[in-house]
Amino acid sequence: MTAPVSETATQALQEDAPIEKPPRGAPWWANQRIGLLVLVVLLGVLFGILRPAFYNQQLVIFPLLRDIAMFTVVGLAQLCVLSIGHMNLAVGRMAAFSMMLTGISYDLFHLTLYSGLLVGLVAGTAIGALAGWVIARTGVNSFVVTLALDFLLLGLIPLVYTGLTDNAAFVTKPPGMRELRNYSLADVCVGNVCGSPAVPQLALFAVVAMAVVGWIYARTRLGRELLMTGSSVKAAELSGIPTARRVITAHAMSGCLAALAGFMLAVSTGSIKATIGEEFMLPSFLGPILGGTLLAGGFVSIWGTLIGTALTSVIRKGLDLLGVGLESLNIYLGLILLVALSTDRVRTVLSERQEVRRQ
């Protein structure tokens, strides 16, 4: 029964490209993520010198960390499918679909905040698993399947919203939603000592997501099987890994994380609307790829996703504070990213030369 599925899955997974992993024995400064981390810190210092308001806890750091947390979860959603060499072009629309069901659960069934979140996570997992199942069953490329799913949801979601709401949004706010948007760790106290007012409570969702995804890839058999499927489907199959099931699992994880990111966006902006997730697709690739996750699969970096996301968010926030106009903002953003990646390449080349000299 499973053999045909495995064969088609094998065909679907033939998206391999040469895998370039960090050379073994390279010096610590050649590590891409450390380089990015240094860059984020340097940019933070630079923007702080140019505009001391950059360190304003309430108006700059708090919303910046909230954004970084949300886009890190978006990045993790893409990372899960990148780990098997796939991509999920419907990551934003999966968030919108899941939040639509969460919105319905709040509006029509008056569920609590976290029960509604659970509905969304289940819906996200289900729609992700469906995408994975179609890919595994038909052997069609993940790019095509998720693109088709994106179009399907693009048509379906507005239909439901216009049918069920007056303003194309679910505006019911369950108790706790407003607090979750505004509360920081300063509202979490042990005795008289409270946390930092600059760290939003919403960021804890990203910490939990990073911990869980990190644990799966670093400590469990499932994670190793996913990475092995991404490295080489044939080798994975010969090792007895049920690759078709792993494809479904990776896409289900992606859908679940997309739903979590959609929830974080809905909480931070104020309502659940049809356009949730429209801005997710590019950042979902940017964070993981900048952080070292391979497009071809087989290697992921959870910390790298956080740092890559932080880099783009810090640059944007800094440019905002410097008052860079709309025309120039994206040019500077692109230029800084280009310099960052070029520096990274220079660093890798220098480290390789050092290795050659040693030998």
Place this chain on the structure above:
Amino acid sequence: MTVVLRRTALCLAAVALVATGCTTKPADSASGGAPKDDASTGTSAGPVTLKDGSQVKLALIPGGAHPYFQPWKTVAAVDKADFKLGDATFNETGEWDQGKQNNVINSLAAQGYNAFGIFGVSPTDINSTFEDLKAKGFAVGSLASCPAGDTNAADFCLSTDVEAAAYKAAKATIEAIGGEGAIVHLTGNNVDSNTQRRIAGVKKAIAETNGKVTELPVITDIDKDLSTAQKAVADLLASKGKEIKGIVTTAYNPAVAAADGVASSKLPIKVVAIDDDAKILSGIKSGGVAATVTQNPTGQAYIGGWLLALLQSKQCTMKTPGVIVDSGSFVVTKTNVDTYDEERKAKTTALKTEFEKQLSCQ
């Protein structure tokens, strides 16, 4: 290598934690929050003149770049000069995303801007943004669009009544086609509550014809850019051009595309546009466009800036916080194309008088 990275990350996390700092619980948590308003409760009677705007830094923030908001850029400078404000700026980097717009607002607040005239990207979300700003003691006006629903958390909303403007546009279209035939409505983002209001306004006008005028399915989501609108108009004219007698547009790009498309196809379709782009005005003069419904962006920014300065300087408070005022919409045809701006300026003056009655001033 991984160990090094983890250690570095943990060290940085610890540094970040120390940098952002722990706090101690205040003796009375409930005593924080927004600064108290020190304006007197006296009622204004007659013209209100701003006494001292030097401490007011005004920010006019549209949802993103759009031709409609370009007058705001000029008016921000006029506000600064006329009311002797500390500063005034115009920032259109929101890129039509509520999250990005919130970031822009927070960045401006961090730089000392304390009075905000905002066109919210998402009418269903913008009240949360207004609540945040009000809690921090800033004056906030909702300009050019009001929040969805019955509540406006800003100090006031000065906006075109979009349903009324769409109704006027549809009535002008019905009149232009002689009171019978099929018309089609071209508009913007379907999942925007303002679009839903525009659709309702057009349907209301059509319903009043008792079936003499029929409406083809509404064409939405074509205000992203001009080429999207041009393609939609070309498809529409190719497929149904012969059965359509009128086109009513309630968004900028569809209006320009419809005016161009109908002119080049030479079909006898009457187009009623929105706003006063130079192309549309020349279309009205040449007869290619039957009418347009213009709005009052200059009045919104000028009166909004004056009002925000009065509120932030604590000279005045709103008698009814969250009051909604229509900034006006004006039907322009060949007969008044050269004089409609006078009508608009008169409306702006009237708006000031109307708001003076809404204020309690020292």
